[in-house]
Amino acid sequence: MINVVLLGVVYILMGMGFAFILNLLGIFNLAHGAIFMSASYGCYLLVVRLGLPGFVAFPLTVLVAAAFGVVVERFLFRPMKADFNRTMMVCIALSTVLVTTFNRFLGTKVLAIPPFIEGTTGIGPYKVQTDRILAFCIGVVILVAIILFVDRSRWGAQMQAVTQNREGAALQGVRFSRVAAIACAVGFGLAAIAGVFMGSLYNLTPFMGDITLIKVLMLVILAGVGSFNGIFYVGGLLGVLYGALPVVLNGAVVDAAASIMVLALLVIRPQGFFGHE
Amino acid sequence: MGVVMIVLALLPLAISGSYYMHVLILAFVYVVVSSGFRTISISGQFNIAQGAFMGVGAYAAAIPAVWLHWSPWVTIPLGAVAATVVGSIIAYPFARLRTVYYAMGTLFLGYVIMNLITAGGKTTGMSTGLGGVQPLFSNRTHYYYLAFGLMVVSMACMYRFEFSRIGVRMKAVAQSHQVAASVGIGERRNRILAVAFGSFFTGLLGAFYCHYQGVASPSSYGLGATLLIIMYVLVGGLNSFWGPSVGVLILLVIPEFYFRDLKGDLPYVTAAILLIIAFTLPDGIVGLVNLVKNRIVKRLGRGGLPQQPEGEVRADAPGD
Numbered sequence: 375m376i377n378v379v380l381l382g383v384v385y386i387l388m389g390m391g392f393a394f395i396l397n398l399l400g401i402f403n404l405a406h407g408a409i410f411m412s413a414s415y416g417c418y419l420l421v422v423r424l425g426l427p428g429f430v431a432f433p434l435t436v437l438v439a440a441a442f443g444v445v446v447e448r449f450l451f452r453p454m455k456a457d458f459n460r461t462m463m464v465c466i467a468l469s470t471v472l473v474t475t476f477n478r479f480l481g482t483k484v485l486a487i488p489p490f491i492e493g494t495t496g497i498g499p500y501k502v503q504t505d506r507i508l509a510f511c512i513g514v515v516i517l518v519a520i521i522l523f524v525d526r527s528r529w530g531a532q533m534q535a536v537t538q539n540r541e542g543a544a545l546q547g548v549r550f551s552r553v554a555a556i557a558c559a560v561g562f563g564l565a566a567i568a569g570v571f572m573g574s575l576y577n578l579t580p581f582m583g584d585i586t587l588i589k590v591l592m593l594v595i596l597a598g599v600g601s602f603n604g605i606f607y608v609g610g611l612l613g614v615l616y617g618a619l620p621v622v623l624n625g626a627v628v629d630a631a632a633s634i635m636v637l638a639l640l641v642i643r644p645q646g647f648f649g650h651e
Numbered sequence: 652m653g654v655v656m657i658v659l660a661l662l663p664l665a666i667s668g669s670y671y672m673h674v675l676i677l678a679f680v681y682v683v684v685s686s687g688f689r690t691i692s693i694s695g696q697f698n699i700a701q702g703a704f705m706g707v708g709a710y711a712a713a714i715p716a717v718w719l720h721w722s723p724w725v726t727i728p729l730g731a732v733a734a735t736v737v738g739s740i741i742a743y744p745f746a747r748l749r750t751v752y753y754a755m756g757t758l759f760l761g762y763v764i765m766n767l768i769t770a771g772g773k774t775t776g777m778s779t780g781l782g783g784v785q786p787l788f789s790n791r792t793h794y795y796y797l798a799f800g801l802m803v804v805s806m807a808c809m810y811r812f813e814f815s816r817i818g819v820r821m822k823a824v825a826q827s828h829q830v831a832a833s834v835g836i837g838e839r840r841n842r843i844l845a846v847a848f849g850s851f852f853t854g855l856l857g858a859f860y861c862h863y864q865g866v867a868s869p870s871s872y873g874l875g876a877t878l879l880i881i882m883y884v885l886v887g888g889l890n891s892f893w894g895p896s897v898g899v900l901i902l903l904v905i906p907e908f909y910f911r912d913l914k915g916d917l918p919y920v921t922a923a924i925l926l927i928i929a930f931t932l933p934d935g936i937v938g939l940v941n942l943v944k945n946r947i948v949k950r951l952g953r954g955g956l957p958q959q960p961e962g963e964v965r966a967d968a969p970g971d
Contacts, residue, residue, distance in 0.1 A: 402754050404878075454929065458697065458751065459933065460929045462754075463885050466878055466882060467926045470922045471919060471922045474919065588874075595759060629766065630766065634763075636763075
């Protein structure tokens with residue numbers, strides 16, 4: 375049960391990161407899944423190969439990913455000027471390089487990030503691994519922080535302004551390049567957090583990013599483009615549905631039903647539940 | 652063009668290794684499938700479900716072939732028709748989405764299609780694929796000529812389609828659906844037509860491919876396959892008719908013929924090519940060829956042609 379809830383948190387984190395890049399830069403970041411996967415492997419390498427404790431390795435992975443986001447924005451996304459075909463090429467190239475690298479060197483082995491804390495905690499009659507509870511708490515705190523960041527902070531206001539009207543925001547003195555860099559840093563950072571959580575839940579594979587990217591697309595389509603809060607609500611809803619329905623229904627049926635629901639929504643309301651375009 | 656055709660037609664006499672023939676058959680399949688992608692894209696739709704459309708064609712051919720023992724000569728056209736029907740039904744809701752949102756929607760769609768296919772239980776062979784699709788011929792040379800013929804016919808049809816009045820309408824829709832609508836070119840109708848036309852040939856070659864391989868497996872039609880197709884198209888050049896073919900030549904035929912020993916490192920080379928093209932040649936290799944051609948013409952003092960990407964419609968283009 376806690377796994378499903380944590381999975382929901384992972385998808386929300388991924389979806390938020392994806393939406394940051396999509397809303398602010400107008401880029402369909404196909405490499406988001408690859409960043410997620412790389413962060414997972416990166417954290418594994420730091421913990422297992424270098425022997426760092428989890429409390430150091432986790433923030434380090436996230437910071438590296440965020441810095442990588444800034445670099446990618448500056449040297450790969452910005453020169454493309456949001457031209458769709460060219461950003462597509464860049465994203466495919468980036469994702470190919472990351473997936474190939476990890477597949478070549480670590481792809482054949484069965485790996486998992488070891489738990490940060492051993493042991494279980496009793497919640498009522500159930501025993502739950504402590505690290506899962508910890509991950510869940512960290513995830514929720516980060517989500518709340520991100521929502522506050524977007525809603526309350528100065529940078530968040532600038533981001534919302536850019537999302538609504540890029541030229542208008544520029545006229546008010548918002549520096550687009552800086553906002554884009556922050557958005558990429560936050561987006562990649564969130565993908566990294568999600569990747570580390572995922573790596574502590576399941577075994578790592580170089581292709582884990584693909585399926586997660588598709589789940590994230592589902593989330594973003596349902597929530598509607600241009601909304602951050604929508605992702606939070608829809609992610610919670612999907613988490614509950616995916617958690618509760620498999621008890622009564624077959625998992626494949628739930629998956630098919632959810633997919634058809636999304637396609638139906640595209641017909642009825644292409645802007646999603648919370649979109650306003 | 653004629654020279655290339657004659658060389659390809661006579662090639663089986665010259666090359667001995669069946670491996671090279673296999674590569675060329677694959678190349679013919681991918682030339683058509685990625686040109687189908689481009690045919691859909693001239694109406695402004697970046698379809699990341701192209702691999703899944705190929706899969707629809709393949710499974711629509713494989714299922715009757717395996718379970719009902721239909722002749723391949725019936726099931727291959729059936730695959731093409733099935734892909735067209737599925738493509739047009741799906742195109743209807745998706746005709747409301749544009750650019751990034753269309754791409755996102757179709758990426759998800761491709762996953763859903765392959766998921767529904769593999770959820771078919773024993774009928775579709777689940778995730779391991781449906782084996783035992785009966786072969787057409789026992790001789791690879793026959794396959795080669797069938798693939799070659801299918802490619803020539805498909806490419807001729809798509810060429811006629813693109814440079815017909817309908818093709819011009821599609822390009823008008825892609826450039827500005829509002830201007831197109833103001834002169835009576837409906838967006839939705841043209842976009843659905845483009846998907847139907849493009850997915851017919853995609854399904855046709857998908858069906859051929861599964862009969863050639865003897866198995867229809869979901870991994871050949873998933874996201875990875877679609878990304879390969881997109882790479883071929885973008886490297887060759889999305890804006891010119893021969894772009895996808897050039898892309899297949901550069902990313903599939905040349906590496907398989909000459910660089911087989913760096914198999915594992917090949918994705919790095921591909922990524923580097925993609926990056927170089929993204930940074931310097933937005934119109935792909937064919938764009939570069941056109942650029943060089945124009946330079947030479949200019950140097951020779953014949954005035955030079957105006958720089959104009961082949962696939963775009965100018966405001967003063969002779970429309971209808």
